[in-house]
Amino acid sequence: MPELPEVETVRRGLAPFMEGRSIGALTLNRADLRFPLPRDFRGRVEGRRVRHLSRRAKYLVIVLEGELSIVAHLGMSGSFRIEEAPGGLAAFHHPRSKDEAHDHVVFAMTGDGDGRGDVRIIYNDPRRFGFMDLVETDALDRYPAFGALGPEPTGNALSAGYLAGRFRAKKSPVKAALLDQRVIAGLGNIYVCEALHRSGISPERRANTLVTEEGDAAPVLEDLTRAIRDVIAEAIEAGGSSLRDHIRTDGSLGYFQHRFRVYDREGAPCVTPGCTGTVARIVQSGRSTFHCPVCQT
DNA sequence: ATCATGACCTGTTAGC
DNA sequence: TGCTAACAGGTCATGA
Secondary structure (H helix, E strand, C coil): CCCHHHHHHHHHHHHHHHCCCEEEEEEECCCECCCECCCCHHHHHCCCEEEEEEEECCEEEEEECCCEEEEEECCCCCEEEEEEECCCHHHCCCCCCCHHHHEEEEEEEECCCCCCCEEEEEEECCCCCCEEEEEEHHHHHHCHHHHCCCCCCCCCCCCHHHHHHHHCCCCCEHHHHHHCCCCCCCCCHHHHHHHHHHCCCCCCCEHHHHECCCCCECHHHHHHHHHHHHHHHHHHHHHHHHHHHHHHHCCEECCCCCCCCCCCCCCCECCCCCCCCECEEEEECCEEEEECCCCCC
């Protein structure tokens, strides 16, 4: 699932349990995820304190003391969960359920001496499209996967004018253009569908038709820009408000539910006020697109 | 260059 | 109930 809001929710959920604590032990239950795990991963991170958790697009960054950072991506099915042991790490045991077969990486965090007990942070990923990498912190700017990323949809760098520049020569459907991480970093299939619906734009419309002859943003591109900001901000908020409940129930992070207006709602009535349409599913670039053929033009 | 497609991997669900 | 096919929120390599 993890698009930007989900990764941000994971970051916020993990931060209280990782920042300021040390990685007492790292357990690797296999040698690779999507890519091989870093060489000497265990030896390089064990004993280091976590300074800070940050995020770039859909990447989670765990900044360690000693100028080393872990870059993690959750792929399609990655999630973290938190297990607390009031009696310390020794109190944990290993009931191996089906789901736990995909617990690939376990961080055993040592308490911070502030009355909080020891905690295990467990990375689970059935499909293994996620990965973890180890990078010198001062080299993060040059991290290859970050190099081509477009602006975050949460910041000021995303504007209608910026998108006009990127869309001007693009003949591909606007759906595909928005999924391109080099244009905007962090949008995925769900939020692209949602943003297009909110702004009344057909996902099949060519991106360059949202730009005027002069190369400026058409009014509808202003709407789209606002919709992207709104939908991402609302999803982050929804993730934040679901955090407490989630941690309390099973400690899992990365799969909070959110109400969508079109995504996965094929056949349902369009919720746009006054619209009589029905949500349809089409396939673009091999992926499902949900949209309302009546109010999205 | 730009765009669409297939590949990566496993689990879940719809349909017969 | 069991089997099969389709599908899943993301990237990356490939070829047109």
